[in-house]
Amino acid sequence: MKILAIDSSGAVASVAVLNETALIGEISLNNKRTHSQSLLPMIDEVLHMTETTGEELSGIAIAAGPGSFTGLRIGASTVKGLAMVYNLPIIAVPTVDALACNYYGASPLLCPLLDARRKQVYGGLYRFTEGKLQVLVPQTCTMLSELLQKVNALGEEVIFLGDGADAYREQIAAGCVVSHVFAPSHMSRQRAGSVGLLALQYMAENKCTTAVEFVPEYLRKSQAEQEREARE
Amino acid sequence: MKSTYILAIESSCDETAAAVVRDGRCVLSNIISSQIDLHALYGGVVPEIASRKHIEHIIPVTTEALKAANVSLAEIDAVAVTYGPGLVGSLLVGVGAAKAIAYAAKKPLVGVHHIEGHIAANYISHPDLEPPFLCLIVSGGHTHLAMIEDYGSCRILGRTHDDAAGEAYDKVARAIGLGYPGGPKIDRLAKEGNPEAVAFPRAHIEGSPYDFSFSGVKSAVLNYLNSCKMKALTGETRHPANMAHAGEEDYLSYLPEGITQADIAASFQAAVVDVLTMRTVAAAKAQGVKKVAMAGGVASNSALRSRMRELCEENGLCLYYPEPIFCTDNAAMIGAAAYYEYRRGVTHDWTLNAVPNLKLGE
Numbered sequence: 001m002k003i004l005a006i007d008s009s010g011a012v013a014s015v016a017v018l019n020e021t022a023l024i025g026e027i028s029l030n031n032k033r034t035h036s037q038s039l040l041p042m043i044d045e046v047l048h049m050t051e052t053t054g055e056e057l058s059g060i061a062i063a064a065g066p067g068s069f070t071g072l073r074i075g076a077s078t079v080k081g082l083a084m085v086y087n088l089p090i091i092a093v094p095t096v097d098a099l100a101c102n103y104y105g106a107s108p109l110l111c112p113l114l115d116a117r118r119k120q121v122y123g124g125l126y127r128f129t130e131g132k133l134q135v136l137v138p139q140t141c142t143m144l145s146e147l148l149q150k151v152n153a154l155g156e157e158v159i160f161l162g163d164g165a166d167a168y169r170e171q172i173a174a175g176c177v178v179s180h181v182f183a184p185s186h187m188s189r190q191r192a193g194s195v196g197l198l199a200l201q202y203m204a205e206n207k208c209t210t211a212v213e214f215v216p217e218y219l220r221k222s223q224a225e226q227e228r229e230a231r232e
Numbered sequence: 233m234k235s236t237y238i239l240a241i242e243s244s245c246d247e248t249a250a251a252v253v254r255d256g257r258c259v260l261s262n263i264i265s266s267q268i269d270l271h272a273l274y275g276g277v278v279p280e281i282a283s284r285k286h287i288e289h290i291i292p293v294t295t296e297a298l299k300a301a302n303v304s305l306a307e308i309d310a311v312a313v314t315y316g317p318g319l320v321g322s323l324l325v326g327v328g329a330a331k332a333i334a335y336a337a338k339k340p341l342v343g344v345h346h347i348e349g350h351i352a353a354n355y356i357s358h359p360d361l362e363p364p365f366l367c368l369i370v371s372g373g374h375t376h377l378a379m380i381e382d383y384g385s386c387r388i389l390g391r392t393h394d395d396a397a398g399e400a401y402d403k404v405a406r407a408i409g410l411g412y413p414g415g416p417k418i419d420r421l422a423k424e425g426n427p428e429a430v431a432f433p434r435a436h437i438e439g440s441p442y443d444f445s446f447s448g449v450k451s452a453v454l455n456y457l458n459s460c461k462m463k464a465l466t467g468e469t470r471h472p473a474n475m476a477h478a479g480e481e482d483y484l485s486y487l488p489e490g491i492t493q494a495d496i497a498a499s500f501q502a503a504v505v506d507v508l509t510m511r512t513v514a515a516a517k518a519q520g521v522k523k524v525a526m527a528g529g530v531a532s533n534s535a536l537r538s539r540m541r542e543l544c545e546e547n548g549l550c551l552y553y554p555e556p557i558f559c560t561d562n563a564a565m566i567g568a569a570a571y572y573e574y575r576r577g578v579t580h581d582w583t584l585n586a587v588p589n590l591k592l593g594e
Contacts, residue, residue: 036324040331040582054336069280070321073287077325080291081332085305211291215284222280228273 001058002050003203004043004082005196008035008075009067009095010114010163015042016192017050020200023193025050030189035074043078054086059208061199063190064092065217066122066141067114072216080211089208091199094217096139099162100126101194102187108157109136113164116141121164122219123147125154133198141219144168148175161188236574239308239333240567241294243326244318244346245373246271246282248289251563252301252308256352256571257359260301262557262564265289272412276402283321290329297563305337310579312570315343316590317373323586331582342570343580346561347374347592348384350527352569353554353562361552366521368512370536371528372398372415375508377442377515378593380525383572386593389515390442397504398530400446404453404500408493409484418497419533425498429491430456432503434510442515449503453496457483464488501535509539516549526553529560 002024007014013035016026025046029038047054062079065072083090099112105128114122121144125137137150144164151158152175160172161183169182182188202208221229235254242249246267252260267285271277298305313330316323327343334341351367363383369376375392395403398415405414410421432452435445464486484493516524524544530536531553544551558565 034585036327036585037583039328040335044335044582069283070324073283073321073325074328076287077290077328078332080287081329082336084291084295085333085336212295215287218284222278222284224274224278224281 002052002056003059003061003091003196003199004047004057005061005192005199006039006043006075006079007063007095007098007190007192007195008039008071009063009065010071010190012189013038013042014190014192015039015046016196017046017052018193018196018200023196026191026193028189028191035071039074039078054082057086057088059089059091059199059203061091061093061195063095063098063195064214065095066116066139066219067095069218072218076214076216080214083211090211090214091202091208092214092217093195093198093202094139095190096122096124097126097133097135098195098198099190100124100133101197102161102183102191103159104128104197105131106159108159109151109154111147111151111158111160112162113144113160113168114162115164115167116220119143121147121168123162123164125150139219144171145175148172152177154178159183163189236309236571237303237307238310238312238342238567238570238574239294239298239305240312240344240563240570241290241326241330242314242346242349242561242563242566243286243290243322244314244316245322245561246277247561248286248293249561249563250294250297251567252297252303253564253567253571256568257355259356259564260303261297262562263293263297263300264560264562265293268413275406275412277319279319279321282319283325286322286325290325294329294333308337308339310340310342310570310574311337312342312344312566314346314349314566315584316346316587318346318588320586320588323588327584327586331584335582340574340579341581341584342573342578343584344566344569344573345590345592347376348569349565351378351380351386351525352572353527353558353565354525354552355568356558356564357554358552361523361525364521365523365525365552366512366516366519367525367527368508369527370397370508370530372396372402374528375444375446376592377511379519379521384576384578388593389519390440390444390511392444392446393437394445394447395450397444397446397508400450400504401530403450407454407457407483408496410497415530415533418501419535421494422498422501422535425492425494425496427498427502429495430499432456432499434503434507442511444507444511446504449500453500460488461486505535505539508536509543512540513543513547513549517547522548522550524549524551527559532556532559
């Protein structure tokens, strides 16, 4: 059972083909933010190089958000179009959960962070227990300081990863009182392989959606809606 | 000859649309999901909200277009999509979906200029219309006067130097309390007003006989409303009794006696229509063409249509404009334009990107 997995939620564009036993192919680009131009050619390439036809896929997995609104929509419109034509389910994977899976099975706590600007992060807190991902703080849009408080309260060693860990490195170093490390670059960014790994679990649990129903998980309202609600 | 079927997608602003068009002229389906009520809450299109709605609607609208046309994806010859100009977030949704659909269905992809689409709407409504002809393109985002020399080939004669005509409508509508969208609302109200009640300026651009400027007439309306308020407050004019309850921005309460909101709408509209029609007819004469077309959302405006019809008749010109459903943003027009591109061998690869400021005829 092969699936195609995609992550276009951040600066990295990543695509992968995998099955239950192997990551057959994965391409990641962390060059320029031109997902609109690169994503479909990357999908074409990874399918071609793994000798996979769209027709033989069992599903399409996507990092459903949070992340860059535009990046999420480029991914969403692409998987929707593919899923519509191939008549495939879409498996929507939380971006931050997938990022934690870069360290699948690790013993420290995992704190993946995406830079949400304005001193905020999209982040969560995770632990692997007996090889299974345990969500301690579900992915959320929050002030960095609030998430750090929760990390400190647990008092365990933690790995920070994601572009938010780089963007707020100094603040984390100053505010985190527990033993911590920052992930190296090859572990620190969104990977379609990690999205696919979680997606296979979701599929086994029948947690799938469709080309019609799927919408990204923005975790944040538009500026105009926020302002309008503040006025009311 | 075998017919050519094109599946077209359009999402450049706040309408999510898909259509199936046969041979560039025959519309088999034309599905439009409008967000206008949503954006009316904000007094105009909010790009982020528009983009989110496009994501929700793009697949239902596209499958509905195929179903309503009773055409399967396998029978489609090419997938067309608007790739500019427009709101980048909105465009990206249509471009992303169209590329993926074309890729998965193994069909050629044709990227279409939104304005070429508006022009091509005339081919749908007038099966006998062929280039060359002169076309006035007027919408919320565009005001162009162009010579359509051949399919897919046009030469810009004039353009607006500031606001698009439709933009001026929206701004004036807001100022006189009509709200969004301004075009249809002013058009409707203007029917009850006197177009000569207030003389608003008809802007000429020195040295560019076919160019437009609408920020001047818009400012003139705002200045007029302001001056009415000043006069009312200083007691220079008599005013209706309800003035005492007027809010800060409630200009209408300060209008002098005998001048109504409808008069302002009619007078503003007359100034815009005068400029649009006179430039168009002058350009047609200078270019020596007998066929004049209109395109874009403002081409549905009843005053523009009737004045243009009069002037064209007086000058022996033949006037074309699309039915209102093809004037508004729609995908059928994109399918019509794409057909002629496709016939000329124009296709795009999987790197096609949204180009928010895509130029026309340059």
